[in-house]
Amino acid sequence: MPQVIKDLAIAIAKETENSDFHPQSCLINLYRKGEKLGMHKDNTEENLSAPIISVSLGCTGILVLGGFLRTDETKQYIVQSGDVIVMGGESRNYFHSFKGIVPNTSNLLKNGGRLNLTIRQVN
Ligand code: MD6
Ligand code: FE
Secondary structure, X not given: OOHHHHHHHHHHHHHOOOOXXXXXXXXXXXXXXXXXXXXXXXXXXXXXXXXXXXXXXXXXXXXXXXXXXXXOOOEEEEEOOOOEEEEOHHHHHOOEEEXXXXXXXXXXXXXXXXEEEEEEOOO
């Protein structure tokens, strides 16, 4: 992972009182028009207490955040380019999904769309 991404994640973690975050992996998802990510929990990491730091780049999109159970009530959040989400504490283990992008809201990416970086401490 490039050092600049590690440094960014560490700085973001510090802002949310997570002063011992060790970035070990960065998953990059690309969404074009109409593409989504289904309801899931990120629970394959060995360490489920470290937060996950997420950075949105490019088109605006809609993130859906639920609770511990798949059937829990959800809330929708508009995420814009440069927005950061920290799933830490209780929310580390909440269900969530990505509903899709709002096309043509950014020209950061050459072919449009949105990139989402999720930076994780694995163990
Ligand atoms: C997305 N985000 O924003 C999907 N997971 O495209 C996630 O699945 C996610 O934003 C864990 C922590 C933060 C996230
Ligand atoms: Fe996730």
